[in-house]
Amino acid sequence: MVTTLLDSTLREGELFRVLKLSTKLELVERLATAGLKRVEITVDYPPRTTREDVEPLVKKCNSLGLEVVLHGRAVKQDLEAAAKYDAAGVGLYIALTEIHRTHKLHGISYQEGLERLMDAVKTAREIGFRYVRATVEDASRFYLEGQLPLLVDAVNSVRKAGATLVSVPDTAGLLSPQKAREFITFLREKTDAPLAAHFHNDYGMASANTVEAVLAGADEAHVTVMGVGDRNGIADLYEVVAVLEDIHGIDLGVDRSKLNSLYSYFSKVAGLRLPWRHPLSEEARTIRAGVHQSMAVEKPEGYMPEKKLRHDVENPVFEIGVYASHKLIAYLTGLPPTDPKARSTTEALARKAREKNGRLSISDIKEVLKDELGIEVDNNRLSRFFGGEKVYILAKLNPRFDPAKIYETLISWDDVESVDEVYGDADLVVVGRMRLSSQNLVERFRDIFAEAIDDLKVLVAD
Numbered sequence: 001m002v003t004t005l006l007d008s009t010l011r012e013g014e015l016f017r018v019l020k021l022s023t024k025l026e027l028v029e030r031l032a033t034a035g036l037k038r039v040e041i042t043v044d045y046p047p048r049t050t051r052e053d054v055e056p057l058v059k060k061c062n063s064l065g066l067e068v069v070l071h072g073r074a075v076k077q078d079l080e081a082a083a084k085y086d087a088a089g090v091g092l093y094i095a096l097t098e099i100h101r102t103h104k105l106h107g108i109s110y111q112e113g114l115e116r117l118m119d120a121v122k123t124a125r126e127i128g129f130r131y132v133r134a135t136v137e138d139a140s141r142f143y144l145e146g147q148l149p150l151l152v153d154a155v156n157s158v159r160k161a162g163a164t165l166v167s168v169p170d171t172a173g174l175l176s177p178q179k180a181r182e183f184i185t186f187l188r189e190k191t192d193a194p195l196a197a198h199f200h201n202d203y204g205m206a207s208a209n210t211v212e213a214v215l216a217g218a219d220e221a222h223v224t225v226m227g228v229g230d231r232n233g234i235a236d237l238y239e240v241v242a243v244l245e246d247i248h249g250i251d252l253g254v255d256r257s258k259l260n261s262l263y264s265y266f267s268k269v270a271g272l273r274l275p276w277r278h279p280l281s282e283e284a285r286t287i288r289a290g291v292h293q294s295m296a297v298e299k300p301e302g303y304m305p306e307k308k309l310r311h312d313v314e315n316p317v318f319e320i321g322v323y324a325s326h327k328l329i330a331y332l333t334g335l336p337p338t339d340p341k342a343r344s345t346t347e348a349l350a351r352k353a354r355e356k357n358g359r360l361s362i363s364d365i366k367e368v369l370k371d372e373l374g375i376e377v378d379n380n381r382l383s384r385f386f387g388g389e390k391v392y393i394l395a396k397l398n399p400r401f402d403p404a405k406i407y408e409t410l411i412s413w414d415d416v417e418s419v420d421e422v423y424g425d426a427d428l429v430v431v432g433r434m435r436l437s438s439q440n441l442v443e444r445f446r447d448i449f450a451e452a453i454d455d456l457k458v459l460v461a462d
Contacts, residue, residue: 003214004038005252006196006222007031007237009266010057011040011071012229017270021053022408025060027225030265032064034258040091040222043072043081051084058085069131074120079127089131091167092120096154097138097147114154118161125162132165133196133220134158139168140175143183152190159193165220166193170209173202173231180209184216196220201232207239214244221252225266226274238263238280238312246307256311261414268411268418282387282433285313293318293325317387320360321353332385333373345372361461362389362436379436388415390461393430393445401452403427409448415441426457434460 009031010024019027031039039061044054054070061068068087072078074094082090095104096113105113117134124132136142136158142151155166168187175183180199187195197213197220199206210221227236238259244250260280267274276283287296287303295302300309300316309316318328326346330337333345349368353360360368362382369377397403403421406428410419416432432441439447442458 003218003250003252004220005036005237005241005254006038006040006069006220007036007224008040008071008198008222008234009224009228009237011042012222012234013224013270014042015230016228016233017272019269021056023269024057027266027269028057028060028064028066030258030262032061032066033255034262035253035255036066037253038067038069038220040069040071043070043078043090045081055085058087062086067131069133074117074134076123079120079123082124082129083127087129089129089133089164090124091133091135092117092124093135093137093167094120095137095171096150097141097145099141100138110150114157117154117158121158121161121163130164132163133167134161134163134165135167135169135196135198137169138171140170140179140183141172143186144174144179148186148190152187155187155191155193155195159191164194165196166191167196167198167220167222169198170200170206173200173206175199175209176203176205177208177212180205181212181216184213184218188217194219196222198222198234200229200234201227204232206233206235207243210235210240211243211248214240214250215248225263226270226272226278228270228272236278238278242279242308242312246305246311260312264414265411268416271418273417279308280312282317285316286319286387287316288319288321288323290323290325290328294327297325297328297331315384318385320349320365320386321358322350324349324353328385332377332381333369333375335373341373345369348372362386363460383435388433388435388440391432391434391442392459392461393428393432393442394426394457394459395428395430395445395449395453396425396455397427397452398454401449406449406452410445413441413444426455 041057044050058068069089069091070082070087071091072082074092094113094117096110101108101113121132121134136154158166195218197210197218199209214221223235223237223240225237227233241252241254263280274281287293292303296316324346326343327337329346330342335342352364352368369375407419410416410430418431420429422429434441
């Protein structure tokens, strides 16, 4: 089984968040660096989008060896637009289910819709595209409503017309993982067409459904960075890649070491904070329960997947709250775990955490350790265990300097969470993580932009 990933962040993702051209070009570079091989872009729809929006992206993809797929409707207008570009292929779609034909396509018949899609496929092959994907939009509804002969007929017909791939999307996000596997398995048995899986996330299962589709033999799987897309998106790139690689032993050719940086960059430029429940979030590598901490300080794989630790997480970090482990404090301070001071210090930290609504900052931890043990713990060691502190930087810039250029530099830093251009007493507000070491985020900001800064205020979250 060979499955190719198609990244649709620049097409499906743009239904959720439209990005600047310069940002999209940088994103293409990062996708290529991460090992993606196929990227989807919306064909131009003047005046909404123009050739000036699309052509630079196609050229950039081609220069990096990425296979470009232009996505459009199964109509002459979109095929003529796609033919202007040096793209590897096209994805052409139309809906054939009754609900879509009645309420979106002005009551056309199933046969008329199918013929439109077949004609578009034939034209695309005549133009010379080597990749021609026919998308039977809302295909999962055929399956769920028991209209299996129509679905098989549609897939076989567009395949016979020349489609190199047939996409059978779960457009309304109706499937569960078990249903997704059964859906693809059924089509594999009834047709010989190569199949693409494009699953929406309405029940929060798009990534799991896509994994099941790949295991059932899907030839192409559609993903986006952070799973962005219409409504609440489609399958998440990381969630599909990591599960297939680590649990099922299927390597899709993605360089996992590049994904943290890719997600960090996209989060900033799209203005979308990575959700706490996402596997690459800061929260996902934070261990809070004391009984978990007592093991994880020695063997983190007891509570986190070993391969995730190897590929995605430099090391877990810990939160000191009311349930902190005395074993963690012993490791942090160098005390033997059996030393009564380790337990009494942990209890003092827990009391302090209760006063502070459940969690302590690094400054709080240093203060308690000083009071209880009379020691100053090395800052690098504190950062290793606790990751750093959230910091807000408010910068007033000299008018000679362009905030947009400084913004472009800042969003490339992995310890920056967000950058906003503002008006008033500051020109930039930067939110990030400050490690307790030299050349931390604040020091680096001061050094690199020294000439541009008229005034700088730093706020550390308590």
